[in-house]
Amino acid sequence: MRSLAAGTRVTVEAPATSANLGPGFDCFGLALDWRETVELEVLASGVRVDVTGEGSDVLPRDESHLVLRCVTEGLDDLGVRAPGLGLRGHNTIPHGRGLGSSSAAIVAGFVAARALAGVEPDARWVLRHANRVEGHPDNVAAAIHGGFVMAYGHGDDVAVVAGRVHPDLRAAVAVPEVAVETRAARRLLPAVVPHADAAADAGRAALLVHAVAEDPTLLHAGTQDWLHQRYREPAMPDAYALMARLRAAGFAAAISGAGPTVVVLGTERDLVGLEAAEPGTRFRRLGIGRPARAL
Numbered sequence: 001m002r003s004l005a006a007g008t009r010v011t012v013e014a015p016a017t018s019a020n021l022g023p024g025f026d027c028f029g030l031a032l033d034w035r036e037t038v039e040l041e042v043l044a045s046g047v048r049v050d051v052t053g054e055g056s057d058v059l060p061r062d063e064s065h066l067v068l069r070c071v072t073e074g075l076d077d078l079g080v081r082a083p084g085l086g087l088r089g090h091n092t093i094p095h096g097r098g099l100g101s102s103s104a105a106i107v108a109g110f111v112a113a114r115a116l117a118g119v120e121p122d123a124r125w126v127l128r129h130a131n132r133v134e135g136h137p138d139n140v141a142a143a144i145h146g147g148f149v150m151a152y153g154h155g156d157d158v159a160v161v162a163g164r165v166h167p168d169l170r171a172a173v174a175v176p177e178v179a180v181e182t183r184a185a186r187r188l189l190p191a192v193v194p195h196a197d198a199a200a201d202a203g204r205a206a207l208l209v210h211a212v213a214e215d216p217t218l219l220h221a222g223t224q225d226w227l228h229q230r231y232r233e234p235a236m237p238d239a240y241a242l243m244a245r246l247r248a249a250g251f252a253a254a255i256s257g258a259g260p261t262v263v264v265l266g267t268e269r270d271l272v273g274l275e276a277a278e279p280g281t282r283f284r285r286l287g288i289g290r291p292a293r294a295l
């Protein structure tokens with residue numbers, strides 16, 4: 001196994017992502033223009049972790065840190081060893097809000113592993129590893145490719161197609177203070193759903209691909225879901241109610257990922273009335289995000 005020289009370093013940036021977008025459960029992912037960076041350095045020995053921003057009060061400072069775990073797993077797979085590792089995380093994506101913080105961390109770790117090992121970037125390799133760690137491919141695929149993606153496959157056999165994004169597409173997110181763990185939100189989903197709901201979601205998912213690519217006027221119809229959001233309402237009643245009110249007012253609102261953030265899609269013009277519709281709520285407007293990359 002090749003050993004890396006102490007002092008080898010890389011900085012990686014990865015975007016926040018919004019998954020599902022209504023009917024695309026575990027398939028659709030949208031990268032947002034909201035990034036965080038992490039610096040990795042090969043040390044002569046030991047582990048050093050320094051974190052600022054989101055999660056800095058709770059994240060582990062040892063080798064169990066999610067980014068470090070992915071760097072180590074990636075290096076291992078590449079037949080490379082780091083005698084020690086230092087990490088400096090500049091975290092901006094809030095955790096457990098449905099904005100893909102864990103996927104950003106995981107993807108950053110695998111991208112960093114290849115850069116530290118001095119091998120060329122490989123999106124398929126990162127997707128395979130990141131999907132295995134995350135357990136669902138939508139956020140990691142969007143973080144790897146940027147823009148709008150459709151991830152598909154079964155288990156480890158995962159692939160992704162990048163969809164076209166209309167140049168005027170924007171997102172607005174309302175991010176609650178409270179976190180909901182993705183794992184907990186997944187446990188709320190039923191094992192069986194009515195055939196009519198599955199069929200309706202499939203139709204809306206197809207429509208959403210067209211709406212995102214060509215026709216933002218169809219975003220409201222295209223973000224309608226019957227398969228998962230309603231089952232998660234008990235874990236995020238306020239977010240669910242906000243989404244329902246926004247939809248009733250004509251906005252293309254959905255629960256972002258496993259929630260509780262509410263994401264609204266539209267052109268800049270479509271999003272103008274958000275604050276007037278929900279005076280107590282702060283919306284952050286975002287463009288579409290770039291792929292994760294070593295800087």
Ligand SMILES: Nc1ncnc2c1ncn2[C@@H]1O[C@H](COP(=O)(O)OP(=O)(O)O)[C@@H](O)[C@H]1O
Nearest residue numbers: 066095096097098099100101102103105181182
């Ligand atoms: N930058 C990071 N560094 C280390 N761990 C992280 C980072 N971002 C997220 N995590 C881990 O992922 C968890 C959040 O994952 P999850 O429940 O899937 O929510 P999210 O929707 O934010 O991805 C955090 O509690 C933390 O354990």
Ligand SMILES: N[C@@H](CCOP(=O)(O)O)C(=O)O
Nearest residue numbers: 019026098099100182257258
């Ligand atoms: N398809 C997943 C997406 C989870 O996204 P996250 O940003 O909440 O981790 C799900 O809905 O469980």
